[in-house]
Structures are given as structure tokens and as C-alpha cells.
Amino acid sequence: MFEKYKKLLTQYVAFKSISTDEAYKPEMLKTANWLMELLGSFGFKTKLLKGKFCNPIVFAEYVVNSKFETVLIYGHYDVQPAEKVDGWGSDPFKLVEIGNQKSKFKNKFIARGVVDNKGQNLIHIVAIGELIKQGKLKYNVKFMIEGNEETANPDIPQIVTKNKKLLQSDYIMISDGEIHGTSPTIEASLRGGFSMTVTYITGKTNLHSGLFGGAIPNAAHELTKLVASLYDKNNRVVIPGFYDGVINVDSLTKNIHKKLHGNGKHITKLAGVQVLCTEKGCDFYTQTGLRPTIQATGIKTGYIGDGYANIVPAMAEARLNVRVVSPQNPAKVFELIKKYIKIHAPKHVSVSITHTEFNQPILVDINNPKVKEVRGLLKKVYKKEPLVKYVGGSIPIVADFKKLLGVETLLVSLGNDDCNMHGIDENFSVDLIKKGLDFSTQFFSK
Template sequence: MRNYCGSNYICFNQKYFLFLKEHISTFNKFYQLFMIKKYYELLSEFIAFKSISPDKHFSEELKKSADWLANLFQDHGLDAQIIHGFGNPIVLAKHDPDVSGQGGSGLPTCLIYGHYDVQTADISEGWKHDPFEMASDKKKIYGRGVADDKGQILIYILTVLSLIKKKQLGYNVIFMLEGDEEIGSPGLEKFLQGYKDMLKSDFALISDSDIVGDSPCIDAGYRGACNVKLKLKTANTDVHSGAYGGVVPNAIHEANKLLSKLFDLNNRVTVPYFYYNVEDIQTDVLVKNRRMKVDTEKMMLDFGFKTIFKDKEYDHRTQIGLMPTIQVTGIHSGHVGEGFKNAIPATAMIHLNFRLVKNQHIDDVMKAFDQRVKATLPEYVDYELIVCDKAAPSKVVLTSKYHKKAETILKALREKEVFYKYSGGTLPIVNLFTDILGTEVVLIPLANENCNPHGVDENFDIDLIEKGFDFAHEFLKK
């Protein structure tokens, strides 16, 4: 781990260990202290793997990350295996108390899911440090994957290993850790169909999201997602901007004109039928969403926004979790290197991310979007619409005894109301677990609201890491 001593960032050395010691006030101070120290040591190793699934150049790093996880499980006596053939490797690990002599007969089975793949990251994007060398200040740890999802899943791994050692684990446990979540988990449906007997469980436990403010939460659902490339072509080649400027089409200009017509002045999507079939939001859900305190001023300060768009009809949490959107996530065209090429670009590639909600059908939305593009672009612009990956929205049944148990524990530990939150992100595995395995899914976000997954300086609050261990211990123990 890089040593940041002497700057705003510090390494996890003995001085920092003493700092942690002063701030731990949980169910067992010395136990918690040991767990936190071990956690940082292992997470530092885990983060160092550049397990970037959106970029195929990092396939070896993904394999190394899977090997590291399997070895960690095997070193602690769990039956672990690496499954190939469904995309990046899938790590399965199982603890059966009957086999280990701890008497697991009659215990329910908990399937713990996580993912070890991450999004791209480079220090040139504005990180304060190498994103694959974990660092910290006195409040947070930083690194790609500390919140999404390496840092959250490692809390459960270490908790289970500790409870096994103390013979206090209250469940038969299966870990399923995949490496394709950031690209929509395209091979998981086929994998689950083939391994559903091995994955048979009473419920699945997942932590891959963030809380609201400082309030404990249980996720009630996720928006769906669809990533699309839209390629515009106005000529066979770039041409001299002096010789032809002003009399020939410019691919960037055409992209700009198209994108400007996708949204109205209230930031609503103008694609016809885009909001068609959006599920009616129940009044009690709207009331509960309004009770969630969203500190928009802090959000603006954290990320440098100058405003937060507000809908006339819906509150912030409802907008994010239960309303659809289209977001332009990238535009590639022309010369962006050093100096000026002074050429009119012939092509423009636009990357778009669709976030959809329950009852919206991705294929119908894509058809409507294609029709809008065709109707908007002039005849002299050729285009190609490429759907790269997609995942359906999900909603969770919240009436199981495991949800009630989680809510009771969170409320007791945090002494605050527990909110059922609809997340704006996407988690493909939720629908697959429900539809294929018939397994109830319990979604417990552990990370902080401003953890900035996928962004610069992804982080995890130290205080919430400790609280995550508290919850995991209380939930999984006998």
C-alpha cells in the first residue's frame, strides 16, 4: 500500500491503527478492532487487482482477483471453486456446519452475493492517488471498488470466517461472487440455470448500494439499465475546415442538434411514449420517500454541482428510484489531442445510458428512441443504433422474516428509523435470483451516500465500515 504519511492521506500503519482504536465503540471493542485491522489489510490487496470488466484488456486481472478470493476461502476451510464458461470467472464458496462438525442441520441457508469487477479508473481523471492503491484520510478510505463492491462484500466474508471460528454462524452459507456485474452480467442467467441446485437457499443477502444521509436503509428495488451506442456519419472522411467549413455537414454539430431535442426545459425526456407504462407510484411510497432527508446542499458541495434539478411533481428520492431517465455518458468525435487538427469530423459516437423502471420494456423503449432519432436527423446523416447491454428493473417483496430481522437489527444498532429505499442504480442479479432460484432477496446498503462509485475518489466512510461489521455480525450469528 502506498504510504501517504505526511500528507492529507495516511497509510494504514500503527499510528492509524491507534486512531481506529479510539473510534471503535461497538458490541465487542477488541473483536471489532481485530476485524477492522484484518479488513484493511485484505481490502488493500483486493483493491490492487485492476479487475475492470468493461475493458477486455484486464481479463487477466479479473482471473487473478477470482483466484485471490478462492484462495482466501480455501485457506479458511471453505469448499471453494472457480466456475468458467459464463463470462469472467464466478467464485463459489460454501460452508456447511454439518461437514465441519458444527451441527448445521435445520439451519436456513443464506446465499451471499457480491461482485469483484469494477469500473475503469485512472489517476489522470483527477484522483488524489492511484485508484488501485488504497489510501485514507481520517474519515474515509479511497480506491476503485472500496464501495462498489469489494469493500462491502469483504465485510461479509470476514464476518462469516470469524463466526465459523467461534462456532457462532447461524446459517449454512454460500458465497457467489461474479466478475461481470459492471457490464450487465450477461452470462448469469445461463449459469444460474445450470447451478440452481447447488445454489438452493432460503434467501439471498446482497450489499451493493448506499444509504440515504446517515439513515439506515433496506433497498426495495432498482432501476433497469440499457447502454446504447449511437453512431452518426455525415461523410466518408474528415475534411479541411477551411476549404469546406460552412458548406458541408459536421457530425459534431448534428450530434449536438439531436441531443438538444431529447429533453425539455424541465429535463423531462421528450421521446414519444418514453413514460408510457411507467408504474403508478403508491401514495404511501411517496410519503415515505419525502420523509427521507436528502441534503442537496451537501451533495452540491461534495461533487461541485451548482444546482440540483427538482421535479415539480416528485421528490428527489422518487425521481432517482422510481422515474426513468436517459443520460448521455460520452461523446467521441473529432480531434481531442494536443493542438488543433482543423478538420470537420465525419463521424460522431454518442454513448447513452437508459435507466428504466418497473413495467417499462427495454425493447419498446429502444424502438421509440430509434423512431425519434430517425425523425429528428436530416436525411444527409446516416446513423446506427447499437444496444450493448441491458438489465430489467426490479422490485423486492419486503414481507419476509429476513427483512424484518434486518430492519430490527438496523434500528437497534443505529437507533434511527429504517427506510425502504428505491435505488437509481441497477443490479441484474435480483430478478435472476427471484425468477430462477425462487429465492427471496434482502438488499442492505452499507456504503455512504457520497461514496461516488464509478467516479473519481470512490470512497467508503470508516464509520460505516464499522457499522457494517456490526450489522453483519448481528444478522449472521446464531
């Protein structure tokens, strides 16, 4: 099964299915058609679901018996941009296998999308395909593999609503994350959130820094002062009401997180930083999984080309990413941030604020019988007790599934925690791929 998986993965990652760039639209369609053909070869009935703005969504269904329970598997075929000149050791869209005896994972596949998310959804496709051939599949199975997860698909709620009957299932499974170390992981939550753009305008045009510098407002100075003001010395967001609704972490979870955190050195090494900037008394896992945050993701102002432009910038733009936790409401949090900015912006600054779609946070019931079954299988396959992980990232469609289909999602991560998801040399441990194939086979087999 592994050799078949490797052959298919080589083909899958070769598609430059970059959803952030319109120039790759043809590649998106080629990838969707490849998936349709692959799933069709296993006996699935397939169709493309289309929205107004998004790339085609691959839907596939295999019915063993109408009386059997149904599992819907969600994944995505779109990937982040990647070029060799970014620092990759090889062509990002050519599967390469490397060995590293010093790593906890001896062999890895490297390619863009190898773990996020092509490699992980392909594990389920291959395992289920083999079970169909053997006549051992115990669930009816549906696949929904989209092409805009990396760009926050605006059409998803409408598509799920329109195809509610088609997508209806007893369980939903998503594998789109990382395990902890070598321990299997069940994800118990996802942060919600949104991104926003704050623009400051202080004048009609940029002016000469020698003739006007020091005497007129500088948009770059004003906006960076705002961004710097968002946090206090204890790394807490200062916006009134920002933490309203955040649930206090119970002592059991705190103790588990403290043990995982240890002295924090493995985290700083993994991140490539010198220190952690958590709230006072907060460990890394609690901070990223169970606490909201505001992160400045980019600032655009003035001149940053070759040489120097001696100007006083009249415009500055900041991009902020906001993450919230259950049961917070991202729309309400946005209004709090907007109010803070309006109050603290100087009167001589013109301010505009925009935001993306709001994604709701998710909290999973880990005492659900099916979750307990998954934990038992993970323990059997990995020979280790599964960890419960509260995740800082977001998978927006999980909230849509819960709201529109009324179904909880099983969040089963299969990737390694040093996979460089979204980074250069994105990779997937060969050992974990084999364990993933084993888990998927056992979960879906009679």
C-alpha cells in the same frame, strides 16, 4: 474482528482487478484465487464457475446443517479503472486511512474497490468466518463473487441457469450500495436499462471547413441537435410512450422523499453541481429512484487532439444510457427510442443504432418477513430507523436471481453516501465498516 478485516482489505484492494481492460486478466485470476484461498481457510468448499467470455466467478459453500435455511451472498471483485494521475491523493491500489474531523464520518479508508464492492463483500466474509470458528453460524451460506459486474456480464444468465441447483437458496443478500447520511438503508428497487450507440454519417469523409463549411451537412451539428431534442423545458423526455407503465408514486413515499430532499443543498454539494434538473415538481429521490431517464454519456466526433483541425465532420457517435423502472420493459423502451431517432433523423443522414444487453428493473417486497427482520437488526445496530431507498442504479443479476431461482434479494447497503463510488479517492467510512461487521454478525449468528 476489525483488525483482521483491515489486514485482509489491504491485500484485497491491492489487486488491480479491472474488468474493463483485457490487460488485467492475470490480476483478475489472482484475485479470484485469493478469494478461493481465503474462503477455503474458513472451511468453505470452493470452485470457480466459468463462462464463455467472463472472468472466473468464485463460488463457495459452507453447510452447517442440511436442515438449516441457506443464504446466498452475491458480490463482485472487479473494479473500475483508476490511476493516480486521474487526481487521486494516493496510489489507488494501496489502502490508506485518513481522518477528517469536519466530516460526518471521521475516518475513512481510501482505495479503488474499497466500497464497490470489495470492502462490502469482505464484511460478510469476515463476519461469517468468525461465526464459523465460534460455532455460531445459524444459516448454511453460499458466496457468489463475480469479476464482471462493472462490464455487464453477458454470461451470468447462462451460468445461473446451468448452476441453478448449486445456487439454490432461501434468501439472497447483496451489499453493494450506500446508506443515506448516517441512517441505515434498505433498498426497495433497482432501475433496469441498457446503453446504446447512435451513429450519424453525413458524408464519405471529413472536408475542409473553409471550402465546404456552411454549405454541407455537419455530422456533429446533426447529432447534437438530436441529443438536445430528447428533453423538453420541464426536463421530461419527449419520446412518445417513454413513460408508459410508470407507477404513480404514492403520497407516503412522496412525503418521505420530500423530507429527505429538503432544500436540496446537501445533494448539490455532494454532487458538486449548482442546480438539480428534475422534472417539474419532482424531488431528487423520486426522480432517480422511480422515474426513467435517458442520459448522454459521451459524444465522439471531429477532432479533439492538440491544436485545431478545420474540418466539417462526416461522422458523429453518441453514447446513451437508458434507465427504466418497474414494470417497464427495457426492450420496448429501446424500440420507442429507435423509432423516435429514425423519424427525426434528416433524410441526408445515414443512421445506425446498437444496444447492450437489456437489464430488467426490480421492485422488492419490503413487507416480506425477512426484510422486516433485517430492518429490525439495522435499527438495533445503527440506533436509527432504517430508510427505504428506491435506487437509480442497477444490479443486473438481481433480476436473473428472481427469474431463474425464484428468490427475492435482500438489498442491504453498507457504504457511505459520499464514498465517491467509481470516482477518485473512493472511500469507505471506518465507522460504517464496524457497523457493517456488527450487522452481518448479528444477522448470521444463532
